[in-house]
Amino acid sequence: MRPTHSKPIDADKAQRFLSGLREGKTLHVLCSGKVNGKRVSSEIIATHIRFREYCAEHPDFARQANALLAENMKAANARRGEFKRSQTHCKFGHPLSGDNLLIEGRTKFRRCRVCMARRAAAPRPPSEDQIQRATAVLNAGQTISRICWGVINGKKVADRIMSHPKLTLLRQRDPEFDRLVSLSRPRVRRQPTKILLRRNNIITPEMAEYNQIANLVPYQLPRDVRDDVIQSIFLAIIEGSLQRDQVHAHVRQFIRDHYREANRLGVGKYGLVSLDAPIFADGNMTRGDTIVRGLWD
Structure with missing residues (x-):
């Protein structure tokens, strides 16, 4: 035989529901008589399922009950954590x-x-169950992060087994368990020590002058070209053919002279060119085919 409160709701039970809701009770209290798992009332009107069924069949009742339920739930949420x-x-x-x-x-x-x-x-000593679970975790190849925080590879996977102070106390009292913890530590591959060459923070007058002149040479030039241009400028200053205040106006001239000399020697920006290389990408004529006079003519 089913309990009385599992029977369908009639008009009398519906009024009792509305009266309880007007008193500020929640639906959980009216249907189960419990608050936070503790029984606070012996009167159970009906189950949640019967209440929903009655609301579906009686829209007017559902409208009144849902409005009261919303207010009561808001008040109940405000009371949470009040203690x-x-x-x-x-x-x-x-x-x-x-x-x-x-x-x-x-x-x-x-x-x-x-x-x-x-x-x-x-700290309180860990229980035997905690010790057995921690030992099983270590034997499985996991670390103390799984024991104290339930974390594996940075992700929370389970509840902790014991706190870190308890684990420290256990390691102090049990040398065998401490050895097991030491063996479970991840082996970190250390990178070889790199010798870092730091720049000297002392700026000499010569270094300051070099930086001042080097900043006048465009940075978009190839590194080897830029270094050669800077060297040529310094050589001209040392020889006296160029004044320091004239560098800015003659930088472009030094760059042109560098490329002119490099092209004359065949090592310019186009590099050394083979006579057997095609002149055009879509043809077979080579540079050697264009020679009309031999070296010994």
Whole structure:
């Protein structure tokens, strides 16, 4: 035989539902008589399924009930955590205010610093079940991140087995477990030490003059060309054929002279050209075919 509250809702039960909702009760209390898993009322009108069925069959009732439910749920959500918010002392009597109060950044939980320091200094020993689970995790090749935070490769995969202070206490008391933890540490391949050559921070007058002249030569030039141009400018300054205040006006001339001399020697920007190389990409004529006079003519 089904319980009485599982039977379909009649007009009397519907009125009891509305009366309970007007008193500020939530649907969970009216259908189960429980709040946060604790029974607070022995009166159970009907199940959630029966309530939804009755709302589907009676739109006027559903309109009134849903409006009251929305208000009651809003008030119930506002009451959540009220006990914790109004708590002025921890369960050991320490004040939750001033320097003794710690508010966690992510969860905003309030913590007692005195209790935290006491637990860190003298943690409770882990249970046998925790020790067995931690040993199984280490034997599986995982690290203490899985034991203390439930993290594997940076991802949360499970709840923690024990806190880090408990793990430290266990390692101090059990040398064999400590050896197992040491063997489970990931082996980090260290990179070979690189010798970093740092520039001398002392700027000499010669270095300052070099930088000043080098900054006048365009940076878009090939590195070897730019170095040769800078060298030619310095040589001209040393020989006295160029004044320092005339460098800016003659930079382009030094670049043209460099390319002219390089092309004369066959090592310019076009490089050394083979006589057997085609003149045009779409033809077979080579540079050697254009020679009309031999070397010994």
